[in-house]
Amino acid sequence: MASPDATPRVALLGWDAATADAVREHLYPLAWDFDGLTLSDLGNFRKQTVNFAVPLLKELHGAGILPVLVGRHPTLLTAQYLAFGELNRQVGICVADSDMHLSDSPGTSTESAGNLDAAIYRDRSPVYHLAHLGSQRQLVGPRLDALFLRRHFERYTLGQSRGKLSDLEPTIRDADVFAFDLAALAAGEAPARRGFHPSGFSVQEAGQLAFYAGSSDRLSSFGLYGYEPGNCSHHEQKVTQAAQAQLIWYFLYGVSQRKGDFPVTTAGLHEYVVDSKVTDRLTFWRSDRSNRWWVQVPVPDEEGEERNRLVSCSYEDYLQISQEGKLPDRLRIAFSRY
Template sequence: MYEPWLKAADKPSPALPSYSFGKHLRPRARKIAVAIIGIDAEVAKKTREHLFSTSWAFGKLVVRDLGNLRKTSPDFVIPLLRELHTAGITPVLIGASSSAFTAQYLAFAELNRQVSLLNIDRSIKLNPVGESGEVLDNAVHNKGRRRFHLSHLGAQQHLVDPAIFDLFNAQAYEAISLGPARSSIPALEPLLRDADLVGLNIESINYHEAPARAGLHPSGFSLQEASQLAYYAGNSDKLSSFGLYGLDPEAGSERDAELSAAAYAQLIWYFLQGFSRRQGDFPASSTGMLEYLVDIDDFDKLTFWRSPRSNRWWVQVPASNKKGEERHRLVPCRYEDYLEASSKQTLPDRLMAAFRRYV
């Protein structure tokens, strides 16, 4: 079905043990939950070698390796991703250049859907005043696109034009720099739960754990922290596309490339672990969610929702108009946000910014 876009990758080694990832791929499955796709064939080959030797811990999750793209231009990638989204298949994209994140986003525009995207990178690849070929330009500056929200995690302030932070604030986007992000990784979970797609560039990870990439920038998330973010992404019922970028096999030694490919494999593994533990929460279903009403200054009433399946929380946007698709109108939040609203009569800046997107 997807042969016009893809060519088969090497099969897992038959010598792999029975518990390994490579032994649990479903090469002929038609009802697929997750599809592995190589955007850059060399990077994908190295990643698969490490991924396939890891353990399988995902129960009955159906994962199929669809192979590698025949071409990598955005106009070639977009129709494939559109087909996968329509079929309810979540692609895991193994790329090199972060420019493929643009195609990952534009595939949603082809479906005429409003989209919330989240990028994890050491810098915010955006021109603050107009399109110039940066990765996020099209998402922000092209008025014809149905982009709804943009979040960014892990930017290092000394690498970012201050005008970009001003733009984020004006548009009620979210940008959490590396220091605040690392101070509480669990606090980032609602942002990942709010995203339709995530692109993770390994330049956001500290150099020693993912050295085969451009530039000499030592700081970043630890690989363990990035794996936690990947888990949160996989565990979100809203998210339907996950991409890894930034690995450059020519940067550094062969050992650097193998270590970075192993980091890719680890990130995919934790994304799939999160995926295999999805609870069918909103927006998959709001059935059985518990309602909590809070009287708070500046609002008539605020409605919080909790899922007894996962114990996760959302707050309902109090806007009277219907701007934004309904699935965006419950904003993921934390129990601490509910407590702050109910006991202290305050809301965190993040939720106040979210409400601004509806006025």
């Protein structure tokens, strides 16, 4: 087990050189505020194919190095997941995007939809959990709602996501892979991104989500995609490049602030047992180092991986169960996966 004080090493990798190098020009002049964090720039992929990327990412994961991936096309998300899938682990993915690049059934993927298909419909070691943030109702077909219900996935629309960003922190903390598509940003915040929809997160809000991802001791892969310069002016391209650099900066800042609690170690977690109306008894855990909370899934220890049997939650979730006897929807969905 890793030391609770160990800060992971981070590697920056570009998918396509033009996009990644432009982001680097904006990232490197920013203030270095990450004491103890080691960042290595590994340059750009020599080949832009999933088959080429997966072995490299798998090797980085094996060495305890956290990759930060920058590119135009979200196909790299497939490589992000498969690098974990090859390890036969129960992988959780969190995606922020205005649309869902997911087919409603296997074998129906098209060029415009289906970047998540390799994870969701994979025969061997399919994704354990998917959480989707920032989707917009007018862009997502209703047939995907049935898939999310059936697989016990989580979906937070743009309105729900922006309502209270801190409510998304436990969801992000349960993910191994986080992918942010620039299409999740408002057009005015990142004009050189995919799609003509005007709504989305502000860069400030997205920076908060990136910080949550970086500060999670579980998260092991971060991807930033969706840059589409198209017919944008030089100024609009620069603004969007700077937005990407800012999101990476906040992610790195989050990594530098990791506390080394679960799943790095369970030492220092305080136990709270609650008699509940919704189930016989629930056990909550709170970390002294970060003041973050988890709840233990009420199943035998031999079921599922240990890191999935403790589900991230909030102090408000604890109060809702202990004082009101109500099970929050997110925890109900999490328990249903067992």
